[in-house]
Amino acid sequence: MWTYVLKRLLLMIPTVLGAAFVIFFLLRALPGDVCELKLGGEGAYYDEEQINICRDNLGLNQPLIAQFGDFVVGLATFDLGTSMWTGRSVLEEMGKRFQLSLQVAIMATLVSIIIAIPLGTLSAVYQNSWIDYLVRTVSIAGIAMPSFWLGILIILALLNISEYFTGSRWSPPLDYKPLWVDPWYNLSMLIWPALATGYRYSAVATRMTRSSLLEVLREDYVRTARAKGMAEKIIINRHALKNAMLPVVTVIGIEFAFLMGGLVVTEQVFNLNGLGRLLVDSVTFNDYSMTQGIVMTIVMVFVFTNFVVDLLYAWLDPRIRYS
Amino acid sequence: MRTKFWKAAIGAAVATTFAGQAMADGHETPKSGGTLNFVVGSKIPSYDGHVETTFGMIHPIAPFYSLLIRVNPNNPAENDFECDVCESFESSEDGLTWTYKIRKGVTFHDGKPLDANDVHATYDKIIFPPEGTASSRKAFYAMVESHRVVDSHTYEMKLKFPSGAYVPSMASPFNFIYSDEDLKEHGTQWHKTNINGSGPFIFVEHQPGAFVSGKKNPNYHLEGKPYLDGFKAISAPKLAARVQAIEGNRAGIEFRGFPPKQRDALAAALGDKLVIQESDWNCVLMATPNHKRKPFDDPRVRKALTLAVDRWGGSKYLSKIAIVKTVGGIVFPNHPLAATKEELVGLAGYGEDLEANRAEARRLLEEAGFDFSKTYSFNNRGVDQPYKVVGTWLLDQWKKVGIKFEQRVSPSPVFYDILRKQYDFDVSIDFNCQSVINPIADVSKFIPSSGNNYTQNEDAEIEALYQKLLRAPTEEEQRKIMRELEQMVLSDKATQFITLWWYKINPHWNYVKGWKIAPSHYLGQQLDQIWLDQ
Numbered sequence: 036m037w038t039y040v041l042k043r044l045l046l047m048i049p050t051v052l053g054a055a056f057v058i059f060f061l062l063r064a065l066p067g068d069v070c071e072l073k074l075g076g077e078g079a080y081y082d083e084e085q086i087n088i089c090r091d092n093l094g095l096n097q098p099l100i101a102q103f104g105d106f107v108v109g110l111a112t113f114d115l116g117t118s119m120w121t122g123r124s125v126l127e128e129m130g131k132r133f134q135l136s137l138q139v140a141i142m143a144t145l146v147s148i149i150i151a152i153p154l155g156t157l158s159a160v161y162q163n164s165w166i167d168y169l170v171r172t173v174s175i176a177g178i179a180m181p182s183f184w185l186g187i188l189i190i191l192a193l194l195n196i197s198e199y200f201t202g203s204r205w206s207p208p209l210d211y212k213p214l215w216v217d218p219w220y221n222l223s224m225l226i227w228p229a230l231a232t233g234y235r236y237s238a239v240a241t242r243m244t245r246s247s248l249l250e251v252l253r254e255d256y257v258r259t260a261r262a263k264g265m266a267e268k269i270i271i272n273r274h275a276l277k278n279a280m281l282p283v284v285t286v287i288g289i290e291f292a293f294l295m296g297g298l299v300v301t302e303q304v305f306n307l308n309g310l311g312r313l314l315v316d317s318v319t320f321n322d323y324s325m326t327q328g329i330v331m332t333i334v335m336v337f338v339f340t341n342f343v344v345d346l347l348y349a350w351l352d353p354r355i356r357y358s
Numbered sequence: 359m360r361t362k363f364w365k366a367a368i369g370a371a372v373a374t375t376f377a378g379q380a381m382a383d384g385h386e387t388p389k390s391g392g393t394l395n396f397v398v399g400s401k402i403p404s405y406d407g408h409v410e411t412t413f414g415m416i417h418p419i420a421p422f423y424s425l426l427i428r429v430n431p432n433n434p435a436e437n438d439f440e441c442d443v444c445e446s447f448e449s450s451e452d453g454l455t456w457t458y459k460i461r462k463g464v465t466f467h468d469g470k471p472l473d474a475n476d477v478h479a480t481y482d483k484i485i486f487p488p489e490g491t492a493s494s495r496k497a498f499y500a501m502v503e504s505h506r507v508v509d510s511h512t513y514e515m516k517l518k519f520p521s522g523a524y525v526p527s528m529a530s531p532f533n534f535i536y537s538d539e540d541l542k543e544h545g546t547q548w549h550k551t552n553i554n555g556s557g558p559f560i561f562v563e564h565q566p567g568a569f570v571s572g573k574k575n576p577n578y579h580l581e582g583k584p585y586l587d588g589f590k591a592i593s594a595p596k597l598a599a600r601v602q603a604i605e606g607n608r609a610g611i612e613f614r615g616f617p618p619k620q621r622d623a624l625a626a627a628l629g630d631k632l633v634i635q636e637s638d639w640n641c642v643l644m645a646t647p648n649h650k651r652k653p654f655d656d657p658r659v660r661k662a663l664t665l666a667v668d669r670w671g672g673s674k675y676l677s678k679i680a681i682v683k684t685v686g687g688i689v690f691p692n693h694p695l696a697a698t699k700e701e702l703v704g705l706a707g708y709g710e711d712l713e714a715n716r717a718e719a720r721r722l723l724e725e726a727g728f729d730f731s732k733t734y735s736f737n738n739r740g741v742d743q744p745y746k747v748v749g750t751w752l753l754d755q756w757k758k759v760g761i762k763f764e765q766r767v768s769p770s771p772v773f774y775d776i777l778r779k780q781y782d783f784d785v786s787i788d789f790n791c792q793s794v795i796n797p798i799a800d801v802s803k804f805i806p807s808s809g810n811n812y813t814q815n816e817d818a819e820i821e822a823l824y825q826k827l828l829r830a831p832t833e834e835e836q837r838k839i840m841r842e843l844e845q846m847v848l849s850d851k852a853t854q855f856i857t858l859w860w861y862k863i864n865p866h867w868n869y870v871k872g873w874k875i876a877p878s879h880y881l882g883q884q885l886d887q888i889w890l891d892q
Contacts, residue, residue, distance in 0.1 A: 071774050074411055088492045128567070194602070206605065206606025210592055319770065
C-alpha cells in the first residue's frame, strides 16, 4: 500500500512541472499587454514611455527564460509573486476567493451527492418503471440545462416571489461573509449557486450511479446473496452499492476539482467573487502572474483530488491495494 | 479667487443636457447618517491614482482622497472648478504663474497635517516623476515649467506658455494628494497598495474582487461633510448582476451608467422608487482608417466612408439600444468650443440630406478607382456597449454605398494589440474617453503625433494648427482654431471620424440624494455631497 501511495505522490511532480511550462509559454503567446490595458485601456491618453516604465517595473522586459526561472523558483518556494494588475500578492488575492470557491464546490458536491445517489439507486432498483423514467427525465433535464441559465431563473424567481409575499424585491447578497462569521448571510448568498450547479452535476452522477449499480446487480455474488435469502435492502446497501461506487467517486472527484475554478459563468450570474471569475479577469487583463498562480492552484487541486480518488479506489477495491 | 484670464481661457459653461426624471434635490436639507452601497462594474487595479486610468479605481478609492482643485460636485455638468484642499487659487495677468493658497487645518487620515509640501510632492510625482515611476497623465502638463513651495501654505506653478488646458488638467479626479512624508519614507510605489488620504472617508477594508468600505472622516476639512457614515463599493462586473443589485436594493446606485434597456427594466420594476439622471458623456466612439493601407491612404476614400454614415438617423435609433446618442464634432457637445448644429452640417457626413451625402460618397469612390469587389477588415472590440452595436451599424452604413467590411471582434487585449501595435486593420473602432471636459487636451486624439492616434498618418499642417490652439489665449481664438482643426480632420483630410457621442444613464434609488450626474463617470466621486433620505 505504501509503495502505491509513494508512486502516486511522485507522479505529481512531472505533472505540475509540465503544467507550469505550458501555462507560462501559452500565456505569453497571446497578444496583449497588461501595461497597455492599465494605462490606456479606457481610451485615455496613451504614452509609450510610461508603458515601458510599467513593463520594466513588472519585469516584462526581461528575457523569457529569466521570467520562467523566476516563476519556477517561486513555485518551488510557494511564492506566486504579485498580481501585475493590482500589485498585491497573488496568494492574498486568491485567499478569500479560494475560501468562497471551496465552499461553493463543497456545497454543490453535497447537493449533487444528496440528489444523485438515492435517485440513481432508485432508478436502478426500479428499472423501467415510472420511477426510473421520472429520474431519467430529471437527470437528462439537468444535463441539458446550463447551470448559469438555471441561476438566472433562480434569481428572477427570488425577485418576483419576494415581491409577491413581502412587497419588496429581494436578491441574494453581493459580498461574501464566511460561514462562521454570519451563517445566515453566507447561506443566503451561496445556497442558490450551490443548488444550480449541484443539480447540474447530480445529473451526471445519477446516471453513473444507475448504470454502475445495474451492472453490479447482475453480478454472480448478488445472485448468490439473493439465492441465500438475504434481504434486498441489505444486498443493495451493503454489497451492491459499495461496489457500484467506484466510477461514481471518480465522476464526483473530477467534478469537485472542476468546480474549484470552472464556475466562471455561474459566478458572474450570482456575482460570486470566486476563483473562476478571478481567472477570467486575469486572462482579460493579461495579468500573467495571477493567471499562472490560479492555474497552478487549480492544477494542484486536480492532482490532489486525483490522488485522493486513487486512495479511495484502493480502499474500495482490495485488488488495487494488493496489486 | 478666479481671474479674468482663466475664465476666458477655459470657457466655463458646458450646458450638458439633463433629461429623464432628474431630481431637483438642491432644496432639501441633507440628513447625516447611513451607509451607501453602490456597485462598480470593474475591478480595482492598484490604488495609485497617478498611475491608474480606470473608473474601477476611481469609484471605490476617490472618497479617501482630496484634490487640490476639483470640479464642483454640485454642478458637475459645467466646468465649475472649486478648491478642495486649497482655499483660493489665482493666476498672474500673463497667465504664466499660478498661486494656490492651501487650507490650514487639513489632516491626513494618519493625523499628520497637510500643507504645501504635500501638494508639491504630489505634483512632482505626477509631472516630474523620478526615473522608473509611471505617471499616466504626465503629458497633460506639457505647459508646466516648474513648481515650488512658497511657504507652508502657498504653492506656486510656473507655465512655459498660458494654456486653456491647464486648469482642467489640474482638476483631474486622479490627482490624489499624497503625503510628502509617505513618498519620502516609503517611495513612489507605496500608494499602489496603501491608502493615506485626507478625503471625506477613511479606508476600512478591501476584500479583493469583492468590495471596498470606508467610514466617515470626522476631521474632514469641508464643514458638515461628509453626510454618510460610510460607504461600501461592491464589485459586480456583470451588467445583469448590477441591475439585479439595484432591483433587489442591495445597492442604491451605480455610477458609471446603464444602457437604455436596463434603465427601462429598472423603471418598470421599481416605479417611483427610482430616479433616472441622464447626461451627455465625455466619451466618443470613432472610426480610424489605416492611412498606410490602400485604398484608405486616399482622402477621397476616407471621406466617402464618413459621408456614408447617417448620424442623425443613427442617433435616433441607436439611442434606444445603446449608450450613444449625441451627434457632435471633435469637441464635447454643447461646450462653448463645440460646433453648433449649423457648423456641424457643413462637415462631411453631417449634412441632413442623406441621399446627397451617399451620392457624393459613391462619386468619390468611383473617382478614386475604389475596388468594390474586395472585402476590407474592420477591427472591433469585444464589448457590447457600445462597440459591437455601433460597429455592426457602421458596417451596414458602408454597405449602402457598396463598401464591404468583415468585422473582426476581439477581446480587449487583442483588439488593442491590433490597433496599436500590429496595425493589422483597414478601419478600426477607436474611442476617446476623458474625465474633466478639457477640449484643448481632449482633441489631441486627432493629432497624428499625439501617441494615441492610430491612423499612422503624418501631417505637419494638423500638428502646426494644434500647437496654435494650445497657445491661443482667448476663447474666441480657441473656437476659431478649433473649427479649422475640425474641418481639416473630419472633412478635408478625413483623417478619422466620429460616429456618435456616448450618453450616460444613471438610474438610482430615490433615497440616494445629493449626487448629480456628471458628463464623465470619473467626476464627482468623492461622495462628500451624497446623503441618504431614509
